[in-house]
Amino acid sequence: MSEATTTPEEVQVQEDDTAVTAADIESGVAALAAALSGANIEGVDEVKAFNVCKTEGNTFVKMEKYVEALEKYDQAWNHAKSEDDRAMILNNRGVVYEKTGDTEKALETFAEALKIKPEYIKVLIRRSLVNKKLGKFDEAMEDISEAQALSMKQGQYVAGLQEATETLLVEYAETALKKIEATKTFGSLNHGLVRSFLRGFYCDPISRLWRGLDPFPPCEEAAKGDAKSGFPAAMNCMKEGKFEEAPAHCAVEIDTSDSKYRLEALLLRGSIDFLGGKKDEALADLNAIIEDANASNEFKSCAHLKKAMVLNLWDSSEATAAEFALAEELWKENADIYYHAAVCLVDKGEPVPALALLERGMDLCSDPKKYPLLHVMGVTIKLSYDACTGDPKEAYDKLKQMEKDNIFDGPECHELYAQALILFDGVDAALAQFEMAKEVSGGEKLFALKKVMAQNMINTDPEATIKALSEYKDDPEVGNVALFHMGEQYLAMEKLEEGFEYLDKAVDASNSVYDARLRVMGKVDMKYSLMMKDKLKEHGVNILPPQNRDVALE
Structure with missing residues (x-):
């Protein structure tokens, strides 16, 4: 990600509260200038002289007059009375060297500042x-x-x-x-990853078609699955697990002048490109939907959401949050927004704002039978929060009622439920839910592997976990995940060499760009x-x- 052009404040040139403007410099005070040049320093207050020189130097930086700025910083240095003042001037000089491309001199100057003031965070x-x-x-x-x-x-x-x-x-x-x-030449898509991705949406038109839910109009015909080309054919490929073939059919649809499913084809191709590690191609398709005057607010909301997910993997939190906000502004009842935004926050170690988002989503999308994953995650995090701050029984009872009402519609729901059961019903009940997740997923090995990780969380036996994970390390679909967690366990035992060796092996074992990126x-x-x-x-x-x-x- 390229850095934006910065102002002196952003690059931390130190300024006081009464900055001198360019007009002040040009009009000037001749007597003070003479005093600062050394011609007449008698009677000049040193602190004031330091602040004026420093501020004038900062102003010259804003004006991109770097030679003059350095001269002013030299003058300020001569009037500096404290180590903090000297460190500040060295920081500002370092900024000037950086701006003029003299990175070696910049690093030397910053090092000098840190010798004077080792805990200088801005430097x-x-x-x-x-x-x-x-x-x-x-x-x-x-x-x-x-x-x-x-x-x-x-x-x-x-x-x-x-x-x-x-x-x-x-x-x-x-x-x-x-x-x-x-x-390295990467192979095909990780099919388990694609299926997990599709299961994570309830409002997205692609996932609705794949799940067999009521489709967005005009997708009723596409749902019939009898077409040989274009978007309907692409959806046939998705339902048959031929994920790599779908983008070519999408391209045919997109290039058709009177396309009926252009937006759907763009959304599907953008999703597959994202999972295939093709950031620019994914963003191009999603932006095409966002910029299309014929796209509904609901459709644009889905595109903004997936754009947020792309940016979360490649870009900054600020850019990601902006896309989530746009998605919500366009369609507040899009339950997928709250779930995926909360996942991003939890992954960044911010469960409290994640819980607030999930609770807002559950208020707006209040039917747990329509949006199971949103509600199961929301109540699970609420249970964990209440276990630390209060009485978690209410959240626990809600999860048990969801189980009784057959709310769980996919392996991810059972996985979340298993994490909650660890706190209340013990190891056996939790591990049984991981088995259920594996069964509901059609036998995906990832959930068997996650069961191993859950056992480690309970038993805290890294060596036993490494042994159990090693059974999966050669598997073409989940081997990279197993190797990564083996490395993680070695690091937990402070065996750093072995730990990073296995993390590197996890990257080598990744068959897709997306997997490699995660590793x-x-x-x-x-x-x-x-x-x-x-x-x-x-x-x-x-x-x-x-x-x-x-x-x-x-």
Whole structure:
């Protein structure tokens, strides 16, 4: 993701509350200028002189007059009375060197500032950004994790820190993935992933057709499944599990001048491209729907939702949140929005805002029989929250009633229910639900693997978990997931070499770009989390940071 052009404030040139404008500089005060040049310093207040020089330097940066800015910072340095002031000027000089392309000098200057003031968070962020531009991701991660730990230690919010962290992790993973793509040929789509994706929607027209639910108009004819080409043929392929063949039929539909199903074809092809790791192609199809004057608000809402999911994997949280908001604005009763937005938040370690979203969704889409996954997830997270803060019995009773009413319509519902049962009904009841998830899915091995992970969560025996996971490591569909979690277990035992070796094996075993991306991002997150753990320990902070993505429950 490319960085936007920044103003001096955004690049953290330090300013006081009474900034001098360009007009102030041009009109000037001759006596002060003479004093600052050293011609007559008698009677000039040093603190005031420092602030004026610093502020004038900052103004010159805004005007892109970098030579003049450095001169003013030199003058400010001569009037600096504290180590904090000197560190501030070094930060600002570093920003100028960065802006003029002298990254080596910028890094040297930031290092000087940190020698004077080791806990200077803004300088750590700046140096991290420079190292990221240079492709020095480990050095960048070292600084950004130090900045995060210090912000927790000091109990302060630092503007730009979270965005800088997210951007670093995404670009680190992107760069690593590009190197892998240059040497590895990926195979077909992960069929288990496609089926799981389709099961995650109730309002999306593609999933409704695939599930056999009442279709969006004008899809009634497409639901009959007797066509040989175009979108109806693509849906036949989806129902028969021939997912790779669907995009070609979609292309025929899209290129037909009097196409009846152009929007549906764009949505289906965009979804398959997303799952195949083709970001640009997926966004092009989804944007075509959003920009189509004939598309209904409901259809555009579905496109914005899937665009949010694409951006969540490749872009920033801010861009993702904006698309979720647009999807809701167009169609508030789109239950899928609240479920998938909550999944993104939970994956980022933010369960409380996720619960608020799910509760809003359950209020707007109140029938659990129509939207089972939304309600099961909402009540499950409510149960976990109440178990920590109050009495979880009400949420537990709701889940038991859902089971009695046969609300669970797919393996994901049983998986969520299993997690809740661990707290109340014990291991056997929870593991039975994982078995049910496997059965309902048609025997997908992923749910057998998740059962193994649940057993580890209960028994906390990494060596036994590694042994159980090793039975799946050669499986073409779930082997990459098994290898990844084996690496995760080794890391939990502080066997770092073995841990990262298995994380690399997980990437090598990935047959699709999407799977490889998840594994690479997971590895980057693991590296960051371990670094954060060390930094927090070093600074005596007794809380652990949330994982950016919970790859264990992908």
